[in-house]
Amino acid sequence: MSLNQVLDRPISQTLPYVEAELTYLVPMAGKLVNYTYEPPAGIPRTTGTYQAHKLPIYNARSISEEISLDREGFGFTQHQTQVHDFYDEEELRRVYYLEAEQLLKEVTGAEQVVIFDHTLRNAAQSKPHENSIKEPVKRVHNDFTAKSGYTRARLELATRGIDNIDELLQRRFAIINVWRAIAQPIQESPLAVCDAQSIAPTDLVTGDLVYRDRVGETYAVTYNQEHKWFYFPQMHRDEALFIKCFDSATDGRARFAAHTAFEDPSSPLDALPRESIELRTFVFYPD
Numbered sequence: 001m002s003l004n005q006v007l008d009r010p011i012s013q014t015l016p017y018v019e020a021e022l023t024y025l026v027p028m029a030g031k032l033v034n035y036t037y038e039p040p041a042g043i044p045r046t047t048g049t050y051q052a053h054k055l056p057i058y059n060a061r062s063i064s065e066e067i068s069l070d071r072e073g074f075g076f077t078q079h080q081t082q083v084h085d086f087y088d089e090e091e092l093r094r095v096y097y098l099e100a101e102q103l104l105k106e107v108t109g110a111e112q113v114v115i116f117d118h119t120l121r122n123a124a125q126s127k128p129h130e131n132s133i134k135e136p137v138k139r140v141h142n143d144f145t146a147k148s149g150y151t152r153a154r155l156e157l158a159t160r161g162i163d164n165i166d167e168l169l170q171r172r173f174a175i176i177n178v179w180r181a182i183a184q185p186i187q188e189s190p191l192a193v194c195d196a197q198s199i200a201p202t203d204l205v206t207g208d209l210v211y212r213d214r215v216g217e218t219y220a221v222t223y224n225q226e227h228k229w230f231y232f233p234q235m236h237r238d239e240a241l242f243i244k245c246f247d248s249a250t251d252g253r254a255r256f257a258a259h260t261a262f263e264d265p266s267s268p269l270d271a272l273p274r275e276s277i278e279l280r281t282f283v284f285y286p287d
Contacts, residue, residue: 014058015058015059015060015062015063016058016059017056017057017058017059018056018057018059018264018265018266019054019055019056019057019265020054020055020057020192020262020263020264020265021052021053021054021055021262021263022052022053022055022057022140022192022229022260022262023050023051023052023138023139023140023260024050024051024052024053024139024140024220024221024222024223025048025049025050025139025140025205025220025221025222026048026049026050026051026222027205027222028047028048028049028205030047031047031207031208032046032047032048032205032206032207032208032220033046033047033207033208033210034046034047034048034207034208034209034210034218035210036209036210036211036212037211037212039210048207048220050139051223053223055227055229056229057192057229057230057231057262058228058229058230058231059230059231059232059233060076060230060231060232061076061232061233064076064077064232067230068254069107069108069174069176069242069244069254070253070254071196071197071253071254072195072196072197072230072254072257073193073194073195073196073197073243073244073254073255073256073257074193074196074230074241074242074243074244074257074259075107075241075242076232076239076240076241076242077103077107077239077240077242078238078239078240079099079103079238079239079240080238081095081096081099081180081237081238082095082099083095083096083099083182086120086182086183086275086277087120092118092277096277096279097115097279100113100115100178100240100279100281101113101115101281103178103240104176104178104242104281104283107242108174108176108283108285109285109286110283110284110285110286111284111285111286112168112283112284113281113282113283113284114156114157114160114162114281114282114284115279115280115281116152116156116160116280116281116282117156117279117280118277118278118279118280119132119134119277119278119280120132120133120134120182120275120276120277121133121134121135121136121274121275121276121277121278122135122273122274122275122276123135123136123189123273123274124272124273136189136191136261136274136276137260137261138189138260138261138262138263139220139260140194140220140221140258140259140260141218141219141220141221141258141259141260142204142218142219142221142245142256142257142258142259143175143177143218143245143246143280144175144217144218144219144245144246144256145204145206145217145218145219145246146246146255147206147217148216148217148218148246149175149245149246149247149248150169150248151216151217152175152216153168153169153173153175153282154169156282157282168284169248171248171284171285171287172247172248172249172284172285173247173248173282173283173284173285174244174246174247174248174249174282174283174285175244175245175246175247175280175281175282175283176242176243176244176245176281176283177242177243177245177278177279177280177281178240178241178242178278178279178281179191179240179241179242179243179276179277179278180235180237180239180240180241180276180277180278181235181236181237181239181274181275181276182237182275182276182277183237183272183275184236184272184275185234185235185236186233186234186235186236186274186275186276187234187264187267187268187271187272187274188264188267188271188272188273188274189261189262189263189264189273189274190231190232190233190234190235190261190262190264190267190274191231191241191259191260191261191262191276192229192230192231192259192260192261192262193229193230193231193241193243193257193258193259194221194227194228194229194230194257194258194259195227195228195229195230195257196244196254196255196256196257196258197228197254198224198226198227198228199221199224199227199256199258200224200226202222203221203222203223203224203227203258204219204220204221204256204258205219205220205221205222206218206219207219207220219256219258221258227258231262231264233264233266243257243259243278244256244257245257245280261274
């Protein structure tokens with residue numbers, strides 16, 4: 001049974017859900033620009049205006065085995081990690097990168113996986129300009145665009161001295177985030193993922209993401225009442241969520257699964273700040 005068939009049932013007979021506010025971009029005429037740092041005086045941090053919409057966010061745990069990266073654009077699995085301390089950079093790269101590479105090959109059938117980035121999130125420990133730990137992002141977005149999927153791949157592969165870049169980028173490849181809790185089960189600021197099938201191309205708004213040394217592109221998302229949102233409540237460190245942020249295939253498979261952190265109304269008032277990690281990876285499929 002597909003996810004859409006589940007949702008076609010009367011709501012009283014389908015998945016449990018919470019209602020929460022998700023923050024969307026308000027449609028705009030000008031160019032969307034977002035800075036990753038405090039820009040020069042007189043320049044706004046973002047040119048966009050955002051608005052919250054209250055939506056149901058469905059608990060997808062009971063249908064996790066029916067969800068497909070190629071159909072809905074996200075996936076979920078049990079996966080025991082051997083990492084003791086995710087804040088230990090050396091252990092992270094030595095142990096977790098290899099674990100995730102093997103896991104992605106098993107889940108996707110990929111021939112080659114390149115992990116090119118990771119982000120730790122913990123609002124209690126985040127100190128801009130002092131460390132690289134970040135707070136959860138509470139805006140609906142997708143990390144890459146149809147263009148920047150290619151440009152980021154070429155940049156990262158060249159940085160790693162890979163020779164056959166043109167050959168790799170002519171094959172089908174995807175950018176998949178591997179997202180996981182790294183401490184206590186997540187109760188505060190969980191991650192919601194939007195079924196890629198429910199996103200219209202016109203909902204995706206290309207924006208410049210300005211770094212100090214380069215300019216990337218991401219998608220912001222405008223509100224559409226057809227969007228279907230899901231989450232996996234109280235994720236713990238031996239579970240992994242996969243989010244497809246780009247796919248070079250244009251044959252109808254999911255390409256962009258928008259996502260956002262949100263304030264879960266069922267979270268305890270004294271819930272500890274969410275601690276999570278996301279890996280960003282290139283997944284190259286066999287010819």
